[in-house]
Amino acid sequence: MLIFPAIDLYGGKAVRLYKGDYAQMTVYHDDPVEVAKTFAAAGATHIHLVDLEGAKSGTTPHLELICRIKEQTGLFCEVGGGIRTRELVDRYVGAGIDRVILGTAAATDPTLVPWAVEAHPAQVAVGVDIRDGQVAVKGWTQSAGIDAFAFCEQMQRAGVSALICTDISKDGAMQGTNTALYRELQQRLTLPIVASGGVSSLDDIQALKELSLYGAILGKAYYTGAVDLAQAIEVAR
Helix, strand or coil: CEEEEEEEEECCEEEEEECCEEEEEEEEECCHHHHHHHHHHCCCCEEEEEEHHHHHHCCCCCHHHHHHHHHHHCCEEEEECCCCCHHHHHHHHHCCCCEEEECHHHHHCCCHHHHHHHHCCCCEEEEEEEECCEEEECCCCEEEEEEHHHHHHHHHHHCCCCEEEEECCCCCCCCCCCHHHHHHHHHHCCCCEEEECCCCCHHHHHHHHHCCCCEEEECHHHHCCCCCHHHHHHHHC
16 A cells, blocks of 8 residues: 655645634644655655645645645645636646646536546546545635535546545544545445545554555654654555
8 A cells, every 4th residue: 555645735834624624723734745756755655735725726835836736745645625627737747747636526516527537547646635424625715515425436437546535524633544435435336446534543554454445644643743754665565
């Protein structure tokens, strides 16, 4: 299983939200490029980047910063947050980003995912943000009124390369991950699944590994020191 250490970007800084609440934001570092370099030094090969401002506005305020992270670390970079048009998909892929994550647009624009999969078949993933069994959109601020499992199955049929599934109730809460959710997803789906939200300990990583998931995102637990990244990578391996 791959470990994706995460950097959430807001105002050019590395931050974390509590359960997706922009009013409960903690700034952890002023230089996200330096954070990414520490990931690489710890043995990470992949990184998960989220433009939180983009997620709310549908723009790319951190595109230049994200490109610098890619250029200066060489890590496999997957990026989400505000990618809602064909132009933005092409812009990120053209800039050398390894994987774009469609979230809100995947749930609200029925034409975008099929087009993106055809245009960039190996570089399109979908982020499924789940609250109370429903898909949440627009930076987790609204419900799309779509059943999460049915949506995941629809995305699999569309041919996306991976699903990044977040249990919003667990994200940033340091209360453990929702293994029951990921177990059910593994049983229903055949495409790669990345677990996101609530990874708080090496035990969580071990539990997700035992589900044979493709990857897990490590966020707040890294920044608080609760989980050592090098140890997490070793456990996942």
